[in-house]
Amino acid sequence: MKLLHTIFKFLFKFFFCRDQILEMFDHAYNSYMDYAYPADELMPLSCRGRVRGLEPNRGDIDDSLGKFSLTLIDSLDTLVLLNKLDEFEEAVKKTVQDVRFDNDIVVSVFETNIRVLGGLLGAHVMADVLKQRGERMQWYRDELLHMAKELGYRLLPAFNTTSGLPYPRVNLRYGVVNPLSRTGTESDTCTACAGTMILEFAALSQLSGDPIFEEHARKAMDAFHCGVGAGIDSYYEYLMKAYILLGDKVYLDRFNTHYSAIMKYISQPPLLLNVHMHNPTVNVRSWMDSLLAFFPGLQVLRGDLKPAIETHEMLYQVTKRHNFLPEAFTTEFRVHWGQHPLRPEFAESTYFLYKATGDPYYLKVGQSIVEKLNTHARVPCGFAAVQDVRTGTHEDRMDSFFLAEMFKYLYLLFSEKSQLPINIDDYIFTTEAHLLPVSLSTTQPSCHTNNTEPQAHEDDLFSYSCPSAQTLFPNNPTFAKTIRDSYKYLTGLGRTQQPSPVRWVTCYRFIIEQHLKLVAEVSQTPEHEEVVPLIVQLISPPFLGRTVLTAGPAKFGMDLTKQEHGVKGSIVKSVPYTACGPIENAVEITGHIALALRGDCMFAAKARRLQEAGATGVIFIDHREGSSSAETPLFQMVGDGEPTDDITVPLVFLFSKEGATLSAALQEHHNVDVLLLPKEKQLGKEKPEKLNIKFRIAKEEFAEGEIESTTIQLVLEQSETDTEGASLTGKNQDTCSSPQKDPESSP
Numbered sequence: 001m002k003l004l005h006t007i008f009k010f011l012f013k014f015f016f017c018r019d020q021i022l023e024m025f026d027h028a029y030n031s032y033m034d035y036a037y038p039a040d041e042l043m044p045l046s047c048r049g050r051v052r053g054l055e056p057n058r059g060d061i062d063d064s065l066g067k068f069s070l071t072l073i074d075s076l077d078t079l080v081l082l083n084k085l086d087e088f089e090e091a092v093k094k095t096v097q098d099v100r101f102d103n104d105i106v107v108s109v110f111e112t113n114i115r116v117l118g119g120l121l122g123a124h125v126m127a128d129v130l131k132q133r134g135e136r137m138q139w140y141r142d143e144l145l146h147m148a149k150e151l152g153y154r155l156l157p158a159f160n161t162t163s164g165l166p167y168p169r170v171n172l173r174y175g176v177v178n179p180l181s182r183t184g185t186e187s188d189t190c191t192a193c194a195g196t197m198i199l200e201f202a203a204l205s206q207l208s209g210d211p212i213f214e215e216h217a218r219k220a221m222d223a224f225h226c227g228v229g230a231g232i233d234s235y236y237e238y239l240m241k242a243y244i245l246l247g248d249k250v251y252l253d254r255f256n257t258h259y260s261a262i263m264k265y266i267s268q269p270p271l272l273l274n275v276h277m278h279n280p281t282v283n284v285r286s287w288m289d290s291l292l293a294f295f296p297g298l299q300v301l302r303g304d305l306k307p308a309i310e311t312h313e314m315l316y317q318v319t320k321r322h323n324f325l326p327e328a329f330t331t332e333f334r335v336h337w338g339q340h341p342l343r344p345e346f347a348e349s350t351y352f353l354y355k356a357t358g359d360p361y362y363l364k365v366g367q368s369i370v371e372k373l374n375t376h377a378r379v380p381c382g383f384a385a386v387q388d389v390r391t392g393t394h395e396d397r398m399d400s401f402f403l404a405e406m407f408k409y410l411y412l413l414f415s416e417k418s419q420l421p422i423n424i425d426d427y428i429f430t431t432e433a434h435l436l437p438v439s440l441s442t443t444q445p446s447c448h449t450n451n452t453e454p455q456a457h458e459d460d461l462f463s464y465s466c467p468s469a470q471t472l473f474p475n476n477p478t479f480a481k482t483i484r485d486s487y488k489y490l491t492g493l494g495r496t497q498q499p500s501p502v503r504w505v506t507c508y509r510f511i512i513e514q515h516l517k518l519v520a521e522v523s524q525t526p527e528h529e530e531v532v533p534l535i536v537q538l539i540s541p542p543f544l545g546r547t548v549l550t551a552g553p554a555k556f557g558m559d560l561t562k563q564e565h566g567v568k569g570s571i572v573k574s575v576p577y578t579a580c581g582p583i584e585n586a587v588e589i590t591g592h593i594a595l596a597l598r599g600d601c602m603f604a605a606k607a608r609r610l611q612e613a614g615a616t617g618v619i620f621i622d623h624r625e626g627s628s629s630a631e632t633p634l635f636q637m638v639g640d641g642e643p644t645d646d647i648t649v650p651l652v653f654l655f656s657k658e659g660a661t662l663s664a665a666l667q668e669h670h671n672v673d674v675l676l677l678p679k680e681k682q683l684g685k686e687k688p689e690k691l692n693i694k695f696r697i698a699k700e701e702f703a704e705g706e707i708e709s710t711t712i713q714l715v716l717e718q719s720e721t722d723t724e725g726a727s728l729t730g731k732n733q734d735t736c737s738s739p740q741k742d743p744e745s746s747p
């Protein structure tokens, strides 16, 4: 039996997958270098580079692109691990020669840290190792480290907050507060975004000798006071790994506190489901996110092998059914959101489980990942993200993490340690799979992956142990199989089995997207879930229904699709404009639709405050300069995780270009009446013959000495029989003689 295992392993490892993975990597990397470099990313369907500003704006995901050859930097240490040392040397030279960071561009602090700063540090460490061996890189003089330090300084302005939590975005040239920065006023960030800095920043401090980076990242970590569910995503990963890298028990204690809560409230093997933060017995939703696939890998590091095997097996069953993990899937394993942007988390966990168990089953899982990528994602110019796993349609994107992470984990899975150019046990993986040496640890006791005996603890064997796969989990394939067998037929493939009854609970990394939805409050709606486009139609003179602004809906507040004639009212700007403090102009707002700027606090908080002040509706306006419905897909605003039943007024969202049109109208005409309604019910569009516009011109009464003014009373009638119209007043209007060229589109 043992001999059979060995033969099986040998066959997989040496004659099949390693070479295939190398060939696939070459295809992806060379496509990027040939068709896209120096752009940030490859567009594999168009066979060209994605340059921000030249392609349609995709919203937040474009914040990863900083005109700094992202994919090249993210790929550097993968080149070393895959033994492509000539290519690595060449790529480092290109990075040093071509990449600049003083770009006037707004980027995500989180993404820039994990992908670019982490990429530079991992590559610097690799360059140093190769140089010390005396065979290559002899010209190298720490150029990548200098670049990393420069980038670190460019990120630091984001940490200039009272809490120490970084702003989500920074302008690489102008920082945050500079009027030229264009970062907006948004200070909301996700826990993962703010709590996934410590590895890179601490490593930068250790390597550069400047403590400022570690100090800031540590302060940001200290700012969290998480209970159940208050933290999320790679924040947990970084607590655990910060302990491994830095040896500071504070991080381990925090991790263990969170982990216990997660396992108590969230884990329902093999599922991990969202619970309400303040009421953890209540479910939040009935679907899971593909990003949870990293969690079994973290559980392996923690030493919690059983739930890791269970959850991983559930995920494998989902990939068997849908080829890839859809971005979100239900507890019945149906597609909730069909996109798959070639995420590496499932491969990551597969690698860690193989390392922990030695079970060749995980090689088989790895092989299936390789095959599916080749069959369903490979295109002539690289690998394309899958737009919908149900149809197999492609999307014109190949994210840099595909090269940074996917190929590392797959290659490691099929490699013997002796085949690697470095001793992999000497390194820890960042969340982007960049390699940082464990030897950076300065605080005792440090963790060394191989030789540390776990320290037994009364309550929990693993609580104070250094994660060492070999020590904690001696190879035991039978143990893993026994656990997996209970979950073999979860998805209904093969024999039928109902998933065990579940508590609807929440997980955390589960969802960077999910988390962003709750914190940034906009939900990229699953593709099959239609976002009903709304409009803000300006109906008072001189607009008379001809200016129509496309608006996004909210998942809470009044459902405008159920209002026969929409909701009408005149608009008043909230003071303060963000509506994050007490409303100072409640008197003016009462009975009107309030305009409020996005940012600084949650949509739900703004809506509540304005509703209490007497507003009959709220139009939120994006604070991100230049955004428009023409370029950014509509999304739905979501609540703050608390019940939102108390919010009954209608809520709509305008991108900043449309918002600017509305604000300009208000500034010019003082009285602007609007209708909030679904686009399909646009007034005067479907049945123009039935739209009667009547004017009554009347003299207002004036006090002696006041200038005479004319009032135009406008009556809009839906039809001859429909007498419910809008009686609106516009003062001192010229005429209706300024027709918009294209009433359908936003100016």
Ligand code: DMJ
Residues within 6 Å of the ligand: 114, 234, 343, 344, 345, 401, 405, 431, 432, 512
């Ligand atoms: C990567 O950039 C990192 O793994 C990050 O932590 C999460 N998202 C992507 C991969 O899916």
